[in-house]
Amino acid sequence: MTKIITKDLLDQFKLEVVAGKDGLDREIIMSDISRPGIELTGYFRYYPKKRLQLLGKTEMSYYKDLTSKDRADRAKRMCTPETPGIVVSRGMDIPEELAEACDEANVPLIRSPYKTTRVVSRLTNFLEAKFAPFTAMHGVLVDIYGVGVLITGQSGVGKSETALELVKRGHRLVADDSVEIRQEDYDRLIGSSPPLIEHLLEIRGLGIINVMTLFGAGSVRSYKKISYVINLESWDEKKQYDRLGLEEETMKIIDVDVPKATLPVRPGRNLAVIIEVAAMNFRLKQMGVNAAEEFSSRLTTMIDESGSKLGSDYDM
Incomplete structure (x- = not known):
């Protein structure tokens, strides 16, 4: 199976590393991308930690509205040893608590200047092509x-x-x-x-x-x-x-x-x-x-017409 590390994304999409540079050799093992929305509220029971995480405008706006203590808690819980990286779209400013948590856990924090939908689409297409059978x-x-x-x-x-x-x-x-x-x-x-x-x-x-x-x-x-x-x-x-x-x-x-x-x-x-x-x-x-079906249809029509004509001759 093809081995993909987080650094490959930088080479492919020219992304900016904001924090967690020591973790760029982390392996990405699946093409699925997660947008941690409900996790930012504090619910991490089903957190897909092995996926690449992406924070768009909606997630980042909610995250910035949290208290400093909650921001630090959510960032720390998102940065697990298995998480290959966190991508921030639209070139948005990175909260200090998120950057510190990524540095501490060596989780690459990457920023893209493009819109969230474009980033998701390009990353997904790239990873699916790499992990395809x-x-x-x-x-x-x-x-x-x-x-x-x-x-x-x-x-x-x-x-x-x-x-x-x-x-x-x-x-x-x-x-x-x-x-x-x-x-x-x-x-x-x-x-x-x-x-x-x-x-x-x-x-x-x-x-x-x-x-x-x-x-x-x-x-x-x-x-x-x-x-x-x-x-x-x-x-x-x-x-x-x-x-x-x-x-x-x-x-x-x-x-x-x-x-x-x-x-x-x-x-x-x-x-x-x-x-x-x-x-x-x-x-x-x-x-x-x-062409073959057209010929077969013509042949069938000709046979039917010949059969009808032959039947008419017998009637006479």
Whole structure:
């Protein structure tokens, strides 16, 4: 699991450390953020002390209205050994009692100049991305007309060569050979390349090539949402392949079912063009246009009309 410490927030969001600088190496173990409102009244029975704490305008206004003794008590109880840090939004002034408690307990007290909702949103998105479920898959990820297509298949089936042809046709490479995948939402998978092989493509007989150097910065992407999976497999004469496109196959990656198509590989098939068309057809389906269903509907209508006409001839 990714390890996040409070100091990482400073580097990412350029926040100001007001107090508790000795605690910047505290580990953040969850993406949830707490706004201690009821705790400021003195109720700490269910205080989520392991979460990052955020004080907005409402919480700080109430806190400043307390007596000096109560402010010191609330601050001391908020600053536990497990608390990764306290964030104050809107660049508000920090009460002396809060700063002293953070210094004493080594709890980082951080200030942001932005509005509370923006701070919560950015911190939450950052932490959820870091703590998202993670896996790695053997394959190639390419951005084709805005569709993140994960090309899978056995080693040597032609995935990298197909990706090279797609890049030559103007599409963008995200990852080759190994694709790191994070589930950033219940239905959102983000694929990226390991840093070691980023922008690199392996072509058997040719070796390693740098796609960005050869084709320019517009030929690569750092990450992309995975929307479609295309599995390449050697042509099997005994196997029946879908010829209409009515069968909807899916592939489960972490907790997400991703639409999938299987393409048989044999000499003479231009896989790059087929995958390109598959991506465009996938976009059409997302827009409500399904050629296979339209054909099936036409065929059904024609059969019904033929049956009705045949019945009329018999009646005569």
